Amino acid sequence: MGTTFEVILAGEDLAFLEGAANEALDEVERLEARLSHYIPASDVCDLNLRGAFEPVRVEPATFDLLRRAVFLGRITGGAFDCTAGPLVKCWGFFRGTGRMPEPEAVEEARSRVGSHLLEFDPAEHSVRLLREGVEVHLGGIGKGYAVDRMAEVLRGLGVESALMHGGRSTIYGLGAPPDEPAWEVGITDPRNRETRVGVVGLRDRALSTSGDYEQFFEWDGRRYSHVLDPRTGEPAQGMWSAAILAESATDTDALSTAAFVLGEAGTREICEQYPELGAILIPDPGPGNTLNVVVLGNVDLRLEDGADLTRRTAADE
């Protein structure tokens, strides 16, 4: 998936743990063959190639994942969208570092974006693209899905303690390290990536982060992030980083992107609607202002001692 997956296992039986880790990583390889945008025989490429002309049967698990992606798109009002590929290409973020597109090109791309352009047939587990040029891209959810599947494989083997991540942006803590309450994961300062602003504990829980530091370009003195707002066709503004915590890494992967796009108010609404969720937002504080950490919903963030921060929670409002 164009990214590094890693699994850390705690325990005594090294041969078993190494075997288990290999099983988990083999699963990622199988998923890549099924979901990658770069492998021609994948479900995703097959759908994008033929889907506008005929319903394309995909594996039932791919079908379920696509439906989950559409569901997550719906609860975020379209801030996450697995069909945003044409926009990503238009802004030059697909295989490059980004560029300023012509407004007409953005308009054209937008006409090919939206989950209403996907038609699902559960009986045949087939999918149809209702317009030519519509593309499904699971980049914003596939990593999380792979992390969930890794956890499932490890659990099936009886592993009780493991930490795994996909590209460091989606992390899952299975159980906890021996004699500790949870896996501790640092939240970094988006502008000083060596500095931690705080720590969260993960126990059978996932954390995903989207940040404007991952990929961006600057034009006319402004930073344009690779995270596009599918609703407007423009790069999302106002957020430095957005992290979401939930039980499913599939969900956190997609929702962290959505939170980055939605900003504080929109993310708060979703957290209120789904109390299981937690969010840690670091909005753009504006020139000269102190870093501002917004904590929403179900999350226990321990701020780093001495960090130059202000902290607001829902209770402060």
Next chain:
Amino acid sequence: MSEEKNVSRRDVLKQGSLAAAFGLTLPVSVARAVEAAQDPKGAAADAAKAAKSAQKVRIAWIGTGTQGRNDLSKLVKMPGVEIVAIADIRDDCIKEALKLAPNAKVFFDHRKMLEQQKDIDGVGIASPLDLHAQQAIDCLEAGKAVYGEKMMAYTVEDAKRMVRTAERTGKILQIGHQRRYSVEYHHAYDLVANKGYFGQITHVRAQWNRRNNWRRPLPKDPITTNGVPIKDADRLANWRLYRKRSQGLMAELGSHQIDVTNWFLGGNMSFLHREKTGKDVAAHDLHPIAVVGVGGVDYWKDGREVFDNVQVIFEYPNGQKLCYQSIEMNQHDGYAEEFMGRNGTLVTSEDKNTGSLMFREPGIQEFGFEKFSQGKTEVGGKQAIKLDATATTSQDKRGSTSGQKLASDPTAAAKDNWYLSLEDWVDCIRTNRKPFCDGRVGLADVVCVLAANEAMEKGTRVAIPKEAFQVERTTASAKPTVAPAKAVSLRK
């Protein structure tokens, strides 16, 4: 690329078929994939039409471990294919398989399945090796088409019984050597067998190296069958490591590459015959006449019984050699086959990162395929084989002469060979035709693998008599026998 896109599918069809234009016998699914590469939209429209009228094919599957589930994951994507039943003894495998085929009826015994589920058209088999033959024969006798995973059978006699049963009942028996259904391998075969660009192939090197102990971790909870714990689950989950069920690395990995060698060398022989006599002869697989080898359990001393490293050399009738290696402690060079001819070398691999590469020998100026890289044409005045003339990094590493990459159009690979292999089997069922990779192909492979194992086991050169490949019962011993080196006088 732009030129290729101009080739309309209709143009291709006008000429009969692309396969005919290649001068190749292609499996139907592969020919379709090649055609689809020329005109994806036209192909999609045709496929959509075909899908609507696709006759339902009801498939059952025996053995739902990793391999079986991978097979199922291809089948569930095919229009008109319905997985109606699965058979396995492991509850955990059944649970995973039901995620792929939620409507399948579950059986713990394939014979019960054949008795009770009457609407099955075809049965796939991906069980441990020693079970293949009886399960396949039971299915064929019950009137079902069979897709048997490779290696075909645990013994030569088992493989022969399978072929005899298939031929007596007239039922389809396809063996899962999926490289025989690869667009890229067919392109490569064309160069060796029809175009003859590499001249006489005298040596083949092949390897499948992994850094992997091949042992599956056992779940901490017991593996169960219908809720009851299975005793000695390791022997079942890791059957590949124990001789009762397994023929080791040669069978599980080597068999694919021996099969490709038999296929390609046979094609090269027909090319040489045409060169010499000017007459076309149908290509037949070439079979080795003897094998030597060394193997051992030398690194993973964990109680396994099959070798963790094998090195064998096969001799073919005209002096060609296949030098084969599979080791489990170092993955250098991964998996590939190298066909070394007087004029150059062709490297084939299922590894998408490697792809197929061609190398010219020093002093060989013109190597037919340069024509293609200059955009010259093959089919209907258009380019059919895409050759990327860009030197590759692996060529640089080898310090050899010009390395060139053989790349089929990416859309032609939109369905991988594994998919195409199963798709062709389904098409065989629909149209009641013989499979491209049938039981006789699978049998030849079993003969080669078991002769290699015998050579390593006994530390002697094992001659492989022609009769070993024959299905018909003969008075001569059909079993490979140990013979001194000078007994073979077929070399010139």
